[in-house]
Amino acid sequence: MNKLKFLHCSDIHLDMTFTTLGADTKRSSDRRQDLKEVVSCIVGLAKNEKVHMILICGDLYEHAYIRRSTINYVNELFKSIPDIKVIMIPGNHDPYASNSFYQNYSWADNVYILSPQNSFFCFKDINACVFGMGFENSNRIEPAIPQISINPEYFNILMLHGTVDMNFGKTVLNPVSSSSLAGSGMDYIALGHFHKKTSDIGGHGRVFNPGSPEPLGFDEEGEHGVFLCTLYMDAYGNRKRLEYEFVRTSKRQYYNLELDISGFNTDEQILEALKEQINNVPLTSLINICLKGFTENDFNPNIRYIEECLNERIFYIKLADATSPSYNVGEISHEPGLRGLFVRKMLKKIEEEKDDEVRARLKKSLDLGLKALEKGKID
Structure with a gap:
C-alpha cells in the first residue's frame, strides 16, 4: 500500500461546562450539543473522504463531567465506520485513569486507545505504525513519548498531547521541541493540547496541531477544524511525501x-x-x-x-x-467632600511624578476612583 489517508483532530472536550456563559443553562446545553455534533461532522467527513484512520490527540471529553450517554453517542458514531480505524490518546482533561471511560467501557472494535501500557499499534492492512502514550493523570510534566522502533516499509505516525516549542516554567504539560520530534524518524507527528491551529510547527514538514474542531471560548477566535492528510510512499518504500489541507468543522x-x-x-x-x-x-x-x-x-x-x-x-x-x-477634575478638586479630597491628592501625585508610565497609571487610577465613587463599583 503506497498511500495512507487520515483525519487528525483533537481537543473536542465533550460535556464541558461552558462556565463562560454564566448561569445561562440553555445556551450551555446547546454548546454541549454542538460538541457532539462536531464529532458527527468529523465521522461524516472521514466517511466521505474514505480515510483509513481518524487520529484523536487527547481531550476527547471532560473526565469530571462526561456522561455515559455522551460516550454511547460517540461510540455509536465510531461503530458506523467499521472500516476506519479510530485511534485515541488520553489528554490532561481525559487521562487514562483507573475510573476513566478509556479503561472501563466497551469501545467499538475499530477503536484503539494508546496508553502507557499499550503505546504502539501496527496495522498491516494499511501499512501503518502508530505510536503514543497520553496522560495517566492530569499533571504530567515530563515528555510522554514511548519507545519507538521505526519500520521503514510502513507509514510511521506519533500522536502526542502536549506543549511544543514553548516554555511556561515548571508547570508546563508534556514539554517537547519540534526539532526532537522531527528527528524521531516519524513521517507525521499529530499534536493536541493547544486549541488554535498550527501548521508545520518548526518548519520540519512533519509536526501539526489542528486545534479544537469547535471553538470553546472567547480566546479562540478564527476558524476551527481538522487536518485532512495523505502520506505517499514510492514503489521502493521510501521518499514519503505529505499532502494536507485544513477542513473547517466548527458550528459557531x-x-x-x-x-x-x-x-x-x-x-x-x-x-x-x-x-x-x-x-x-x-x-x-x-x-x-x-x-x-x-x-x-x-x-x-x-x-x-x-x-x-x-x-x-x-x-x-x-x-x-x-x-x-x-469628569471635570478641575471643578471637582474644589469640592469640600470626599471626591474633592481624592481628586486633589491624585492630581498632586500626577504633577509630582516624573515617570510617564507611572503618570499614565495614576491618571487611570483617578478615572477608576471617580467611577467607583460615582457608581459604588467598577465593572
Missing part, C-alpha cells in the same frame, strides 16, 4: 468587539450602534463586546437591558462596561 464562532460610546447618553443609542456593528456577524455566533470611551456623569448604560435586546438576534452576547465618566 467567537468574536471580541469594542464600541466607543463617547457622546452617547441613552441605552437606545448604544443599542442601535451595536446592531449596526454586528449586522454581518453570523446569528450563531458568541460575541463579547467591550464598551469604551467617556460617558456623561449621570448616565450609566443598562448593560442587562442591552444584552437582553441583542440576545434576541444573536446566539450569545456579553457586554462589559469599561467606560469612564467625563
Whole structure:
C-alpha cells in the first residue's frame, strides 16, 4: 500500500461546562450539543473522504463531567465506520485513569486507545505504525513519548498531547521541541493540547496541531477544524511525501468587539450602534463586546437591558462596561467632600511624578476612583 489517508483532530472536550456563559443553562446545553455534533461532522467527513484512520490527540471529553450517554453517542458514531480505524490518546482533561471511560467501557472494535501500557499499534492492512502514550493523570510534566522502533516499509505516525516549542516554567504539560520530534524518524507527528491551529510547527514538514474542531471560548477566535492528510510512499518504500489541507468543522464562532460610546447618553443609542456593528456577524455566533470611551456623569448604560435586546438576534452576547465618566477634575478638586479630597491628592501625585508610565497609571487610577465613587463599583 503506497498511500495512507487520515483525519487528525483533537481537543473536542465533550460535556464541558461552558462556565463562560454564566448561569445561562440553555445556551450551555446547546454548546454541549454542538460538541457532539462536531464529532458527527468529523465521522461524516472521514466517511466521505474514505480515510483509513481518524487520529484523536487527547481531550476527547471532560473526565469530571462526561456522561455515559455522551460516550454511547460517540461510540455509536465510531461503530458506523467499521472500516476506519479510530485511534485515541488520553489528554490532561481525559487521562487514562483507573475510573476513566478509556479503561472501563466497551469501545467499538475499530477503536484503539494508546496508553502507557499499550503505546504502539501496527496495522498491516494499511501499512501503518502508530505510536503514543497520553496522560495517566492530569499533571504530567515530563515528555510522554514511548519507545519507538521505526519500520521503514510502513507509514510511521506519533500522536502526542502536549506543549511544543514553548516554555511556561515548571508547570508546563508534556514539554517537547519540534526539532526532537522531527528527528524521531516519524513521517507525521499529530499534536493536541493547544486549541488554535498550527501548521508545520518548526518548519520540519512533519509536526501539526489542528486545534479544537469547535471553538470553546472567547480566546479562540478564527476558524476551527481538522487536518485532512495523505502520506505517499514510492514503489521502493521510501521518499514519503505529505499532502494536507485544513477542513473547517466548527458550528459557531467567537468574536471580541469594542464600541466607543463617547457622546452617547441613552441605552437606545448604544443599542442601535451595536446592531449596526454586528449586522454581518453570523446569528450563531458568541460575541463579547467591550464598551469604551467617556460617558456623561449621570448616565450609566443598562448593560442587562442591552444584552437582553441583542440576545434576541444573536446566539450569545456579553457586554462589559469599561467606560469612564467625563469628569471635570478641575471643578471637582474644589469640592469640600470626599471626591474633592481624592481628586486633589491624585492630581498632586500626577504633577509630582516624573515617570510617564507611572503618570499614565495614576491618571487611570483617578478615572477608576471617580467611577467607583460615582457608581459604588467598577465593572
